[in-house]
Amino acid sequence: MSQTKPQTSVRITKLTDKSFAPYGRIIWKTAAEDQAAAKDEWTTRAKELLGAQELDARSFSLAPKPNEFDKVEVHHKSHQLTIAFGAPWVVACFTADMSASDRIDPSKTAAFEIPPRVGLLIHAGVWHGGLGSEKGSDALVFFLPGTTQNASSVRELAQSVKLLPT
Numbered sequence: 001m002s003q004t005k006p007q008t009s010v011r012i013t014k015l016t017d018k019s020f021a022p023y024g025r026i027i028w029k030t031a032a033e034d035q036a037a038a039k040d041e042w043t044t045r046a047k048e049l050l051g052a053q054e055l056d057a058r059s060f061s062l063a064p065k066p067n068e069f070d071k072v073e074v075h076h077k078s079h080q081l082t083i084a085f086g087a088p089w090v091v092a093c094f095t096a097d098m099s100a101s102d103r104i105d106p107s108k109t110a111a112f113e114i115p116p117r118v119g120l121l122i123h124a125g126v127w128h129g130g131l132g133s134e135k136g137s138d139a140l141v142f143f144l145p146g147t148t149q150n151a152s153s154v155r156e157l158a159q160s161v162k163l164l165p166t
Contacts, residue, residue, distance in 0.1 A: 005158065008103075010104075012111045013110050023093035023128070024120065042140055055145060062089055062132055064133065066132075072098050074127045074152065075148060081119055082140070083140045083141075084133060087136065088116060088135075089132060090131075094127040095109075095110075102157050104161055111130065
């Protein structure tokens with residue numbers, strides 16, 4: 001992240017079903033501590049949640065980093081189900097359409113901290129950014145198959161966004 005960019009900030013909001021409802025759904029039922037067993041459990045849940053027999057499942061690592069970001073993305077044709085296993089993680093979601101903007105409106109932005117092993121289902125078409133964890137964590141993300149190639153958009157922001165604790 002470039003240190004020369006101007007910066008804005010957004011305060012992290014308490015994660016509740018109501019506070020996250022405009023952006024998606026929280027799946028509070030945590031999975032097994034063992035990551036292999038948890039991946040199997042989440043795969044079964046993801047198939048039910050996304051209504052598909054096949055999924056695009058990706059394991060990845062959230063590298064430890066400050067709670068700030070300078071890019072946003074959207075998946076136009078698929079929900080995104082994300083689970084981090086080892087540490088809480090943060091995400092910011094936007095009620096504004098970011099397709100023609102390189103600046104966020106803090107009044108139309110909500111940031112959340114998600115506990116480990118809790119699923120976050122972001123609706124298709126919701127712009128989001130800042131997936132990260134200050135401590136780093138292994139994570140898993142699910143999409144409907146074939147929906148992320150040429151059906152996702154990423155925008156670099158003119159300013160970085162710092163997510164502030166509650």
